[in-house]
Amino acid sequence: MSLDAALLALAALCFAVALQPALFAAMNLALLRTPEPELGGSGLVSILIPARNEAGNIAGTVRAALASTGTPVEVLVGDDHSTDGTAEIVSGLAAEEPRLRLVPVPSLPEGWTGKNAACAHLAGQARGGYLLFIDADVTLAPEAAARLAAHAARTACDLVSAVPRQRMDSLGERLTVPMIDFLLVGYLPVAAMRASLRPSLGAACGQLILASRTAYVATGGHGGIRTSLHDGVRLPRLFRAQGRRTDLVAGRDLALCHMYAGFREAWAGFSKNAHEGMATPRALPVWTLLLLLGQVVPWLLVAAGLLGGLGPAAFALAAAALALSLATRTAITLAVREPWPSIPLHPATVLVALAIQWNVLLRRERAGAASWKGRTYPVSGA
Incomplete structure (x- = not known):
């Protein structure tokens, strides 16, 4: 095969690979909607917040949770052996608010990861018919709890999740965080997920997960994924494996999350989940093939074409693939209300994501462990 023919074939492959997430995104953005609340509410919702050294975030997170409207709520904060004043801040707020309770988390049992142990303990203390687990850096919108509980009741889903709108203040955050929504919206077949109970189609965002108490107890909840570091993947799959329906909804109007402060934290956090x-x-x-061919190589081919290194047909296909890639990322970014200056960073964002994943995979055999929040856990299958 000649070089021109090889480049033409590569450009055609890039176009085909870029077309898939473009089509998925078009369908998924039409399907992922912000749920409406039920008139009169859905009964008591327990908002459960595991917290380990979250003094900088916890007051705002708790106040936003207590400001929930549309359904009655209680707010439980699990202090997971914090050393930075987290417990004192929550205790001060609880002294003036009977709906708020500080729940000390027991010592970490053997074979558990920290967040799962804290969430399981909080669930055992909760009184609500729905359990809304949120991270300590998540700020809920006033109707978020009511909307999620109403959607769960209307659709007979036992677990409902959403990706909050992501706050990104630094370049490092904009090079990492946007891949959450890009991968979910561009590669998860939402229609198939809703039509099937296949565990492999289960997806959630660990920052914001609502579960019915009945299903949580029946499935084992976080106890059923006690060794996991990625509840966004494992918890919905656990529910589905036991015949329980799960769903995703649009989260941009439900909550705001500031995951990480800079590139170093983002690298560590995404490495833990990887x-x-x-x-x-x-x-x-x-x-790697899907993301490189569909999202990175078209940029290189177009650059080569502008320098005269591609034939007209190959250049046209490469340009079309690039347009699809950029349009997909733009549509997702605007829909989830992420910072628009992150859009031209897209190929670099993809490369950073792959670098994180490959670093984790290649390091796994040597390290056999993952670290987070001052704790080290053995990696399953390492």
């Missing part, structure tokens, strides 16, 4: 996400020997080579 152990149970893309960074597996089978999955990562496939993801």
Whole structure:
């Protein structure tokens, strides 16, 4: 095969690979809507917040949760052996608010990860018919709890999740965080997820998960994924494996999250999740081809074409693939209300995401462990 023919074939492949997430995004953005609340509410919702050294966030998170409207709420904060004043801040707020309780988390049991142990303990203390687990850096909108509980009741789903709108203040955050929504919206077949109970189609965002108490107890909840570091992947799959329906909804109007402060924190955080996400020997080579061919190589081919290195047909296909890639990222970014200056960073964002995943996969055999919040856990399958 001549070089021109090879480049034409590569450009055609890039176009085909870029077309898939473009089509998925078009369908998914039409399906992922912000749910409406029920008139009169859905009964008591327990808002459960595991917190370990979250003094900088916890007051705002708690106040926003207490400001919930549309359904009655209680707010439980699990202090997971914080050393920075988290417990004192919550205690001060609880002295003036009977709906708020500080719940000390027991010592970490063997074989558990910290967040799962804290969430399971909080669930055992909760009184609500729905359990809304949120991270300590998530600020709920006033009707978020009511909307999620109403959607769960209307659709007979036992678990409903959403990706909050992501606050990104630094370049490092804009090079990492946007991949959450891009991967979910561009590669998860939402229609198939809703039509099937296949565990592999289960997806959630660990920052914001609502579960019915009945299903949570029946499935084992966080106790059923006690060794996991990625509840956004494992919890909905656990529910689905036991015949329970799960769903995703649009989260931009439900909550705001500031995950990380800069590139170093983002790298560490996404590395922790990668152990149970893309960074597996089978999955990562496939993801690498999909993301490189559909989202990065078209930029290189177009640059080569502008320098005269491509024939007209190959250049046209490469330009079309680039347009699809950019349009997909733009549509998702605008829909979830992420910062628009992150859009031209898209190919770099993809490369950073792959670098994180490959670093985790290649390091796994040597380290055999993952670290987070001052704790080290063995990696499953390492």
